[in-house]
Amino acid sequence: MDEQPVLVIPTDVREAILERARDGSPAEICGILGGEFTPDESRVCSQYPAENVADSPRTRYRIDPEEQLEVFERLEGRGEQIVGFYHTHPRGPDRPSETDARQATWPDRSYLIISLEPPAVRSWRWRAGDGRDESPASTGGQFEREQVVLE
Template identity: 70%
Template structure:
Protein backbone atom coordinates (compact mmCIF):
# COMPACT_ATOMS: atom_id res chain seq x y z
CA UNK A 1 0.00 0.00 0.00
CA UNK A 2 1.54 3.22 -1.15
CA UNK A 3 0.53 6.85 -1.35
CA UNK A 4 -0.81 8.70 -4.38
CA UNK A 5 -1.84 12.20 -5.27
CA UNK A 6 -5.43 11.17 -5.99
CA UNK A 7 -8.15 12.89 -3.97
CA UNK A 8 -11.65 11.94 -2.94
CA UNK A 9 -14.03 14.82 -2.25
CA UNK A 10 -16.52 13.71 0.41
CA UNK A 11 -19.17 16.04 1.82
CA UNK A 12 -19.20 15.99 5.61
CA UNK A 13 -22.90 15.01 5.68
CA UNK A 14 -22.19 11.85 3.64
CA UNK A 15 -19.16 11.00 5.78
CA UNK A 16 -21.31 11.39 8.90
CA UNK A 17 -24.11 9.21 7.43
CA UNK A 18 -21.64 6.41 6.73
CA UNK A 19 -20.08 6.71 10.22
CA UNK A 20 -23.53 6.58 11.85
CA UNK A 21 -24.48 3.55 9.78
CA UNK A 22 -21.21 1.85 10.79
CA UNK A 23 -21.96 2.50 14.48
CA UNK A 24 -25.53 1.20 14.09
CA UNK A 25 -24.34 -1.87 12.18
CA UNK A 26 -21.69 -2.86 14.70
CA UNK A 27 -20.48 -5.59 15.28
CA UNK A 28 -20.98 -6.40 11.59
CA UNK A 29 -19.36 -4.60 8.68
CA UNK A 30 -21.60 -2.28 6.68
CA UNK A 31 -21.12 -1.56 2.99
CA UNK A 32 -22.36 0.49 0.09
CA UNK A 33 -21.58 2.30 -3.14
CA UNK A 34 -20.40 5.87 -3.70
CA UNK A 35 -21.90 7.85 -6.58
CA UNK A 36 -20.80 11.12 -8.12
CA UNK A 37 -18.10 12.26 -10.54
CA UNK A 38 -15.35 9.72 -11.21
CA UNK A 39 -11.83 10.74 -12.29
CA UNK A 40 -9.55 7.76 -13.09
CA UNK A 41 -6.32 9.76 -13.50
CA UNK A 42 -3.45 8.87 -11.13
CA UNK A 43 -3.72 12.37 -9.66
CA UNK A 44 -7.47 12.53 -10.24
CA UNK A 45 -10.08 14.07 -8.01
CA UNK A 46 -13.31 12.07 -7.76
CA UNK A 47 -16.30 13.74 -6.12
CA UNK A 48 -18.85 11.89 -4.02
CA UNK A 49 -22.38 13.23 -4.46
CA UNK A 50 -24.29 10.42 -2.75
CA UNK A 51 -23.95 7.10 -0.99
CA UNK A 52 -26.07 4.03 -1.62
CA UNK A 53 -26.28 1.67 1.37
CA UNK A 54 -26.25 -2.04 0.59
CA UNK A 55 -26.97 -5.13 2.62
CA UNK A 56 -23.88 -7.07 3.70
CA UNK A 57 -24.54 -10.65 2.55
CA UNK A 58 -21.10 -12.06 3.41
CA UNK A 59 -21.01 -15.45 5.12
CA UNK A 60 -19.04 -13.87 7.97
CA UNK A 61 -20.32 -10.26 8.13
CA UNK A 62 -18.32 -9.47 11.26
CA UNK A 63 -15.08 -9.73 9.29
CA UNK A 64 -16.07 -9.47 5.61
CA UNK A 65 -18.44 -7.59 3.37
CA UNK A 66 -20.15 -8.56 0.15
CA UNK A 67 -22.88 -6.88 -1.87
CA UNK A 68 -25.22 -9.30 -3.65
CA UNK A 69 -24.73 -8.99 -7.43
CA UNK A 70 -28.44 -8.29 -7.97
CA UNK A 71 -28.45 -5.45 -5.43
CA UNK A 72 -25.18 -4.06 -6.79
CA UNK A 73 -26.66 -3.93 -10.30
CA UNK A 74 -29.84 -2.29 -8.99
CA UNK A 75 -27.80 0.38 -7.17
CA UNK A 76 -25.61 0.97 -10.25
CA UNK A 77 -28.73 1.53 -12.34
CA UNK A 78 -30.16 3.86 -9.71
CA UNK A 79 -27.09 6.07 -9.50
CA UNK A 80 -26.61 6.11 -13.27
CA UNK A 81 -30.28 7.08 -13.60
CA UNK A 82 -29.47 10.12 -11.46
CA UNK A 83 -26.63 11.07 -13.82
CA UNK A 84 -23.90 9.85 -11.46
CA UNK A 85 -20.89 7.64 -12.07
CA UNK A 86 -19.59 4.86 -9.86
CA UNK A 87 -16.96 6.59 -7.74
CA UNK A 88 -16.26 3.57 -5.56
CA UNK A 89 -17.33 1.57 -2.56
CA UNK A 90 -17.32 1.85 1.20
CA UNK A 91 -17.31 -0.55 4.11
CA UNK A 92 -16.51 -0.57 7.81
CA UNK A 93 -13.94 -2.25 10.01
CA UNK A 94 -15.80 -2.29 13.36
CA UNK A 95 -12.73 -3.43 15.31
CA UNK A 96 -9.96 -2.91 12.82
CA UNK A 97 -7.75 -0.23 11.35
CA UNK A 98 -8.97 2.15 8.63
CA UNK A 99 -6.86 0.51 5.94
CA UNK A 100 -7.51 -2.32 3.48
CA UNK A 101 -7.10 -5.83 4.82
CA UNK A 102 -5.50 -8.66 2.84
CA UNK A 103 -9.01 -9.87 2.04
CA UNK A 104 -9.97 -6.39 0.78
CA UNK A 105 -6.96 -6.47 -1.56
CA UNK A 106 -7.77 -9.98 -2.81
CA UNK A 107 -11.40 -9.07 -3.55
CA UNK A 108 -10.89 -5.59 -5.06
CA UNK A 109 -12.06 -5.66 -8.67
CA UNK A 110 -12.74 -2.06 -9.71
CA UNK A 111 -9.47 -0.51 -10.96
CA UNK A 112 -8.90 3.16 -10.14
CA UNK A 113 -12.06 3.36 -8.02
CA UNK A 114 -12.05 4.59 -4.44
CA UNK A 115 -12.55 2.35 -1.44
CA UNK A 116 -13.61 4.31 1.64
CA UNK A 117 -12.98 2.46 4.90
CA UNK A 118 -14.56 3.44 8.21
CA UNK A 119 -12.94 2.23 11.41
CA UNK A 120 -14.75 2.43 14.73
CA UNK A 121 -11.78 1.45 16.93
CA UNK A 122 -10.06 3.85 16.45
CA UNK A 123 -12.73 6.09 14.92
CA UNK A 124 -11.34 7.12 11.55
CA UNK A 125 -12.21 7.33 7.86
CA UNK A 126 -9.67 6.70 5.11
CA UNK A 127 -9.76 6.39 1.33
CA UNK A 128 -7.76 4.18 -1.00
CA UNK A 129 -7.57 3.78 -4.79
CA UNK A 130 -7.28 0.26 -6.17
CA UNK A 131 -4.55 0.12 -8.81
CA UNK A 132 -4.71 -3.10 -10.79
CA UNK A 133 -1.56 -4.69 -12.13
CA UNK A 134 -1.26 -5.82 -15.72
CA UNK A 135 -2.39 -9.22 -16.96
CA UNK A 136 1.28 -10.16 -17.03
CA UNK A 137 1.93 -8.98 -13.48
CA UNK A 138 -1.13 -9.20 -11.25
CA UNK A 139 1.18 -8.96 -8.22
CA UNK A 140 1.58 -5.26 -9.04
CA UNK A 141 -2.04 -4.74 -7.92
CA UNK A 142 -2.20 -2.56 -4.83
CA UNK A 143 -4.14 -0.01 -2.85
CA UNK A 144 -2.80 3.55 -2.84
CA UNK A 145 -3.72 5.98 -0.08
CA UNK A 146 -6.02 8.71 -1.31
CA UNK A 147 -6.50 12.09 0.31
CA UNK A 148 -10.02 12.91 1.53
CA UNK A 149 -10.96 16.56 1.05
CA UNK A 150 -14.07 18.61 1.75
CA UNK A 151 -16.06 19.95 -1.21
CA UNK A 152 -15.18 23.57 -0.45
CA UNK A 153 -11.43 22.95 -0.64
CA UNK A 154 -9.78 24.11 -3.86
CA UNK A 155 -6.76 22.50 -5.47
Protein backbone atom coordinates in the same frame (compact mmCIF):
# COMPACT_ATOMS: atom_id res chain seq x y z
CA MET B 1 1.91 8.95 -10.38
CA ASP B 2 3.46 11.77 -8.41
CA GLU B 3 0.43 13.20 -6.62
CA GLN B 4 -1.87 11.40 -4.24
CA PRO B 5 -5.38 10.85 -5.66
CA VAL B 6 -8.24 12.77 -4.04
CA LEU B 7 -11.74 11.80 -2.90
CA VAL B 8 -14.00 14.77 -2.18
CA ILE B 9 -16.89 13.80 0.08
CA PRO B 10 -19.64 16.04 1.51
CA THR B 11 -19.69 16.15 5.31
CA ASP B 12 -23.35 15.05 5.39
CA VAL B 13 -22.57 11.92 3.34
CA ARG B 14 -19.64 11.07 5.62
CA GLU B 15 -21.82 11.60 8.71
CA ALA B 16 -24.59 9.36 7.30
CA ILE B 17 -22.07 6.57 6.68
CA LEU B 18 -20.57 7.00 10.17
CA GLU B 19 -24.02 6.83 11.79
CA ARG B 20 -24.84 3.69 9.85
CA ALA B 21 -21.44 2.22 10.84
CA ARG B 22 -22.14 2.80 14.53
CA ASP B 23 -25.67 1.37 14.22
CA GLY B 24 -24.43 -1.68 12.30
CA SER B 25 -21.55 -2.56 14.61
CA PRO B 26 -20.26 -5.17 15.35
CA ALA B 27 -21.00 -6.23 11.74
CA GLU B 28 -19.35 -4.52 8.78
CA ILE B 29 -21.66 -2.27 6.80
CA CYS B 30 -21.13 -1.50 3.12
CA GLY B 31 -22.37 0.54 0.21
CA ILE B 32 -21.62 2.28 -3.05
CA LEU B 33 -20.49 5.87 -3.67
CA GLY B 34 -21.92 7.80 -6.60
CA GLY B 35 -20.90 11.08 -8.18
CA GLU B 36 -18.22 12.31 -10.57
CA PHE B 37 -15.35 9.92 -11.24
CA THR B 38 -11.86 10.44 -12.62
CA PRO B 39 -8.84 8.17 -11.95
CA ASP B 40 -7.11 10.90 -9.92
CA GLU B 41 -9.88 12.99 -8.30
CA SER B 42 -13.45 11.98 -7.67
CA ARG B 43 -16.34 13.82 -6.08
CA VAL B 44 -18.99 11.96 -4.08
CA CYS B 45 -22.56 13.22 -4.52
CA SER B 46 -24.44 10.35 -2.90
CA GLN B 47 -24.06 7.07 -1.06
CA TYR B 48 -26.16 3.98 -1.55
CA PRO B 49 -26.27 1.64 1.47
CA ALA B 50 -26.20 -2.05 0.62
CA GLU B 51 -26.90 -5.14 2.67
CA ASN B 52 -23.83 -7.06 3.76
CA VAL B 53 -24.49 -10.62 2.57
CA ALA B 54 -21.08 -12.04 3.56
CA ASP B 55 -21.03 -15.40 5.34
CA SER B 56 -19.19 -13.77 8.27
CA PRO B 57 -20.38 -10.13 8.32
CA ARG B 58 -18.39 -9.31 11.45
CA THR B 59 -15.13 -9.67 9.53
CA ARG B 60 -16.08 -9.49 5.82
CA TYR B 61 -18.38 -7.62 3.51
CA ARG B 62 -20.05 -8.59 0.28
CA ILE B 63 -22.65 -6.70 -1.73
CA ASP B 64 -25.18 -8.96 -3.40
CA PRO B 65 -24.52 -8.77 -7.17
CA GLU B 66 -28.21 -8.18 -7.98
CA GLU B 67 -28.44 -5.34 -5.45
CA GLN B 68 -25.19 -3.89 -6.82
CA LEU B 69 -26.64 -3.91 -10.35
CA GLU B 70 -29.80 -2.17 -9.10
CA VAL B 71 -27.69 0.55 -7.48
CA PHE B 72 -25.63 0.96 -10.65
CA GLU B 73 -28.87 1.45 -12.61
CA ARG B 74 -30.07 4.06 -10.08
CA LEU B 75 -26.73 5.86 -10.38
CA GLU B 76 -26.97 5.91 -14.15
CA GLY B 77 -30.56 7.15 -13.96
CA ARG B 78 -29.40 10.06 -11.82
CA GLY B 79 -26.53 10.89 -14.19
CA GLU B 80 -23.92 9.77 -11.68
CA GLN B 81 -20.88 7.56 -12.11
CA ILE B 82 -19.53 4.85 -9.82
CA VAL B 83 -17.00 6.64 -7.62
CA GLY B 84 -16.30 3.64 -5.43
CA PHE B 85 -17.34 1.55 -2.48
CA TYR B 86 -17.31 1.84 1.29
CA HIS B 87 -17.27 -0.56 4.18
CA THR B 88 -16.38 -0.63 7.85
CA HIS B 89 -13.78 -2.32 9.97
CA PRO B 90 -15.61 -1.92 13.31
CA ARG B 91 -12.53 -2.91 15.33
CA GLY B 92 -9.88 -1.78 12.87
CA PRO B 93 -7.55 -1.73 11.15
CA ASP B 94 -8.13 1.61 9.41
CA ARG B 95 -6.59 0.31 6.17
CA PRO B 96 -7.44 -2.37 3.58
CA SER B 97 -7.08 -5.96 4.73
CA GLU B 98 -5.58 -8.76 2.65
CA THR B 99 -9.16 -9.89 1.97
CA ASP B 100 -10.02 -6.39 0.71
CA ALA B 101 -7.09 -6.56 -1.72
CA ARG B 102 -8.08 -10.03 -2.95
CA GLN B 103 -11.64 -8.87 -3.58
CA ALA B 104 -10.90 -5.48 -5.17
CA THR B 105 -12.17 -5.51 -8.74
CA TRP B 106 -12.74 -1.91 -9.78
CA PRO B 107 -9.49 -0.27 -10.98
CA ASP B 108 -9.04 3.38 -10.07
CA ARG B 109 -12.18 3.44 -7.92
CA SER B 110 -12.16 4.55 -4.30
CA TYR B 111 -12.43 2.09 -1.44
CA LEU B 112 -13.45 4.10 1.64
CA ILE B 113 -12.84 2.31 4.95
CA ILE B 114 -14.40 3.44 8.20
CA SER B 115 -12.81 2.18 11.40
CA LEU B 116 -14.65 2.65 14.69
CA GLU B 117 -11.76 1.47 16.91
CA PRO B 118 -9.59 3.44 16.39
CA PRO B 119 -11.91 6.04 14.84
CA ALA B 120 -10.83 6.88 11.28
CA VAL B 121 -12.20 7.48 7.79
CA ARG B 122 -9.61 6.72 5.12
CA SER B 123 -9.68 5.90 1.43
CA TRP B 124 -7.59 4.09 -1.17
CA ARG B 125 -7.67 3.68 -4.95
CA TRP B 126 -7.29 0.19 -6.37
CA ARG B 127 -4.55 0.25 -8.99
CA ALA B 128 -4.72 -2.87 -11.16
CA GLY B 129 -1.06 -3.12 -12.08
CA ASP B 130 0.22 -3.43 -15.63
CA GLY B 131 -3.14 -2.86 -17.31
CA ARG B 132 -3.02 -5.98 -19.53
CA ASP B 133 -5.65 -7.76 -17.47
CA GLU B 134 -7.57 -5.97 -14.74
CA SER B 135 -7.95 -8.95 -12.41
CA PRO B 136 -5.96 -8.39 -9.20
CA ALA B 137 -4.53 -11.91 -9.18
CA SER B 138 -2.84 -11.48 -12.56
CA THR B 139 -1.62 -7.90 -12.26
CA GLY B 140 -0.22 -7.67 -8.77
CA GLY B 141 -2.59 -4.76 -8.18
CA GLN B 142 -2.42 -2.74 -5.01
CA PHE B 143 -4.17 -0.06 -3.01
CA GLU B 144 -2.85 3.49 -3.24
CA ARG B 145 -3.72 5.82 -0.36
CA GLU B 146 -5.83 8.78 -1.36
CA GLN B 147 -6.54 12.09 0.32
CA VAL B 148 -10.08 12.52 1.72
CA VAL B 149 -11.33 16.10 1.43
CA LEU B 150 -14.51 17.07 3.30
CA GLU B 151 -16.86 19.56 1.71
